[in-house]
Structures are given as C-alpha cells and as structure tokens.
Amino acid sequence: MGKSQDLYLQKAKKLIPGGTQLLSKRPEMFSPALWPAYYDRARGCEIWDLDGNSYIDMSYMGVGSCILGYADEDVDNAVKMAIDKGSMTTLNCPEEIQLAEVLCEIHPWAEMVRYARTGGEAMAIAVRIARAKTGKDLILFCGYHGWHDWYLSANLADDKALNEHLLSGLQPKGVPRGLKGTAIPFNYNDTKEFLSLVDKYKGEISAVVMESIRNYYPEGGFLEIIRETTKTLGVVLIFDEITSGWRLNLGGAHLKLGVKPDIAVFAKAISNGYPMAAVLGRANVMGVAQDTFISSTYWTERIGPVAALATINKLRQNDVPEYLITRGEEVQEGWKRLAQKHHLDITVSGIYPLSHFSFEYENPLVLKTLFTQLMLEKGFLATTAFYASYAHREKHVQTYLEAIDEVFEFAGKAIEKGNAEQYLKGPICHSGFGRLT
Numbered sequence: 001m002g003k004s005q006d007l008y009l010q011k012a013k014k015l016i017p018g019g020t021q022l023l024s025k026r027p028e029m030f031s032p033a034l035w036p037a038y039y040d041r042a043r044g045c046e047i048w049d050l051d052g053n054s055y056i057d058m059s060y061m062g063v064g065s066c067i068l069g070y071a072d073e074d075v076d077n078a079v080k081m082a083i084d085k086g087s088m089t090t091l092n093c094p095e096e097i098q099l100a101e102v103l104c105e106i107h108p109w110a111e112m113v114r115y116a117r118t119g120g121e122a123m124a125i126a127v128r129i130a131r132a133k134t135g136k137d138l139i140l141f142c143g144y145h146g147w148h149d150w151y152l153s154a155n156l157a158d159d160k161a162l163n164e165h166l167l168s169g170l171q172p173k174g175v176p177r178g179l180k181g182t183a184i185p186f187n188y189n190d191t192k193e194f195l196s197l198v199d200k201y202k203g204e205i206s207a208v209v210m211e212s213i214r215n216y217y218p219e220g221g222f223l224e225i226i227r228e229t230t231k232t233l234g235v236v237l238i239f240d241e242i243t244s245g246w247r248l249n250l251g252g253a254h255l256k257l258g259v260k261p262d263i264a265v266f267a268k269a270i271s272n273g274y275p276m277a278a279v280l281g282r283a284n285v286m287g288v289a290q291d292t293f294i295s296s297t298y299w300t301e302r303i304g305p306v307a308a309l310a311t312i313n314k315l316r317q318n319d320v321p322e323y324l325i326t327r328g329e330e331v332q333e334g335w336k337r338l339a340q341k342h343h344l345d346i347t348v349s350g351i352y353p354l355s356h357f358s359f360e361y362e363n364p365l366v367l368k369t370l371f372t373q374l375m376l377e378k379g380f381l382a383t384t385a386f387y388a389s390y391a392h393r394e395k396h397v398q399t400y401l402e403a404i405d406e407v408f409e410f411a412g413k414a415i416e417k418g419n420a421e422q423y424l425k426g427p428i429c430h431s432g433f434g435r436l437t
C-alpha cells in the first residue's frame with residue numbers, strides 16, 4: 001500500500017469524521033483501497049500522489065472547480081501579487097467592485113452582487129434574500145444545492161424527498177424540525193409536477209431554486225414556464241450556476257438558454273480552485289440583503305475576487321467554453337464508439353463539458369470500480385464522468401481513449417464470463433450522486 005492510501009486508511013478515518021471534508025473526495029466513491037486519496041502537487045491536468053506516481057486527471061478536476069487546469073499560471077500569478085500586496089486588511093479590496101462590474105456586464109439583467117466563498121453558503125444567502133424579499137418561507141427546488149439547513153430540511157418532511165435530488169438516505173439529523181415542510185423538491189423537465197406544486201402552495205412560495213441546466217437540456221418550454229409562473233406570482237427565481245456556469249458560454253448557462261432569473265449564484269469554476277462565490281441579482285431583490293443580516297469576515301479577503309477576475313479574463317480571451325464543449329464531445333463520442341466496439345451497454349449523458357456514462361448492468365458499481373482500477377494502472381484518474389478543463393489537450397483525450405479501448409475490451413470479456421468482480425483488487429465503490437436533474 002502506498003503512502004497516499006495509508007494516510008487515508010490509517011489516519012484520516014480516525015482524525016476526521018468521514019475521512020474527508022467533501023463526500024465527492026472520498027476514495028470510497030472511486031476505488032476504496034486503490035484511489036490515491038492525497039496529492040503532493042498538480043499542474044495542468046497532471047497530479048502527483050504522495051508516492052511520486054503521476055496521473056492524468058480525466059475525472060472531476062477539483063470537483064468541477066479547476067476549469068482552466070491545476071496551478072494555472074495566469075490565475076496563480078494574480079493571486080501571488082494579491083498576497084504580496086496584503087490579502088486581508090481593515091479596509092476592503094477594490095477588486096470586489098471590479099468583479100461586480102464584470103459580472104453585471106456579462107449578465108446585463110443583474111445590477112447588484114454579494115460575495116461568499118463556497119457554493120453552499122452562497123446558496124444559503126440567495127435563499128435568505130428571497131425569503132426576506134417575499135416574507136414567505138416555502139422553497140420549491142430541483143437538484144443539489146449544498147449542505148445547509150434550508151436544503152436538508154426537505155428530508156424532514158419525508159425521508160425520501162431528496163432521493164431523486166441528492167444521495168439516497170441523506171440524513172437531516174441536526175436540522176431543526178421546525179423547518180419541516182419548508183423545502184419541496186420537483187424534477188427537472190417535469191412541468192406538470194412543477195405547476196401542480198405551484199397550485200398547491202400558491203401564496204406560500206418565496207423562491208424557486210434550480211440549476212438552469214445539468215444533465216439534460218430543458219424541454220417543452222420548461223424554463224420559460226417557470227420564469228413566467230414565478231414572475232406572475234412574485235416568486236424569486238434563483239438559478240444555481242455553481243457547476244453549470246462558465247462551461248457552455250461565458251457566465252451563467254441561462255444566458256445561452258435565454259431565460260433570466262432574479263438571482264444567479266456562482267462558485268467553483270468562477271475562480272479556478274481559489275475559494276470564491278458570487279450571488280448576483282436584480283437590484284429590487286438584492287437590495288433586501290440590507291434588511292437582514294448577511295455578513296462574514298473572510299468574504300472580504302482579496303484572493304477570491306482577484307482569482308475570479310483572472311479566471312474570467314482567461315475564459316473570455318481564449319473562448320474556453322467552446323474548447324470545453326469540443327473536448328467533452330470527443331470524450332462522449334469516444335465512450336460510445338468504444339462501448340459499441342466491445343459490446344458494452346452504457347448510457348452517455350450530460351452536457352459536453354460535464355460528461356457522464358453509466359454501465360447498464362445488474363452490477364454497475366462492480367464495473368465502475370473495475371474501470372477505475374484498470375485506468376489507475378494505466379496512469380489515469382478516471383471514473384464514469386469527465387469534467388473538461390482548458391488543460392485537457394487533444395493528446396490527453398487520445399491517450400485516455402486508447403486506454404479505455406483496452407479497459408472496455410477487458411470489461412466486456414469479464415461481463416461475458418460473468419466474473420468481473422473477481423478482478424477487483426479491493427472493495428467495491430459506494431454509489432455517488434443519484435440525482436435525476
């Protein structure tokens with residue numbers, strides 16, 4: 001066992017409840033005993049573990065945050081300058097005003113911005129503003145939006161309420177029972193379900209909270225109907241662009257989809273790995289932030305806005321979203337072609353920059369673990385998803401698909417013989433996000 005796995009299995013589990021700070025970074029989500037949990041350094045799309053092994057990351061790229069690649073020189077140089085000039089003082093940093101101007105220029109429907117440093121807390125801010133604006137409590141939501149009480153409270157109403165939106169069995173322990181019934185889920189593209197919830201809770205709804213897009217494109221005027229309905233009822237429409245933003249176009253994906261919310265929330269990719277989040281909105285909604293209390297010391301530090309400005313600048317100058325679409329399309333087409341070649345039954349989904357596939361067999365987790373194990377042996381961090389970054393060059397995709405050619409061939413034969421599990425060198429991975437969005 002290498003140092004990386006040893007650290008996780010021998011120490012992390014004892015010192016840190018759950019082993020990591022983020023569910024998606026648990027080795028159990030990939031290959032529990034083989035995934036090299038810790039890194040020493042990273043650059044572009046290459047990561048070195050604690051044993052000096054290097055891997056090409058063809059998986060989540062910092063769980064969707066490093067859209068330009070690891071240790072991007074332009075962003076890092078801007079951050080280093082901010083550190084040298086003092087990243088925290090008694091006074092505010094002017095870059096937060098520059099960033100507000102840039103965000104409002106890219107999203108002309110918006111006029112004001114507040115900041116946070118993580119996605120979940122930025123969503124909690126947006127929900128607080130919506131509740132303050134409307135004086136109502138109820139939230140209709142679709143998809144995943146973080147760990148906070150407002151969101152997890154959906155599982156207080158019904159244990160299974162979040163099953164189709166987050167992880168099955170997600171525990172709302174510690175969330176005040178008084179919040180029961182304040183967050184109600186609906187499914188993406190299910191207009192009928194949405195309208196029946198609106199009918200049922202009309203007069204009580206403060207906000208509709210959703211990603212503008214995730215796994216599927218909107219169908220049948222879904223977003224337009226939500227926009228019209230919320231407008232008519234005076235309900236605040238919040239688009240969570242934390243993962244969807246900056247990948248299909250510069251800014252929120254809603255710009256490309258042609259539907260404008262009242263609030264849009266950004267985090268993750270907006271600052272290429274440095275903590276930063278922005279809550280952007282119309283002045284008549286955002287102004288209400290003044291009527292409640294939303295305030296935190298580290299929301300004023302300088303690195304976040306500086307990293308965001310440098311990231312947005314580079315995304316814009318290099319037309320990075322187009323690049324991500326191209327890389328993602330190559331990967332999706334490659335998966336399909338190779339699955340067909342080796343008679344594997346897989347389903348490919350997701351917008352190109354956030355691509356997924358699933359094994360359509362009785363034992364998908366065995367096959368997923370085997371896939372990761374075999375790809376690790378070939379020098380790739382890989383799972384059943386590929387989040388494209390600007391550091392992924394054509395050659396990375398090519399060598400990745402060459403490796404998959406061999407791995408799919410192996411898996412295809414194992415499936416035929418019905419003995420895939422016997423090739424596993426460790427336990428089977430746990431199931432991940434099972435959202436139907």
Ligand SMILES: Cc1ncc(COP(=O)(O)O)c(C=O)c1O
Nearest residue numbers: 118119120144145146240242243
């Ligand atoms: C759509 C969406 N909203 C919110 C979050 C939560 O963001 P964070 O993990 O930065 O709190 C995530 C993270 O995966 C996300 O994908």
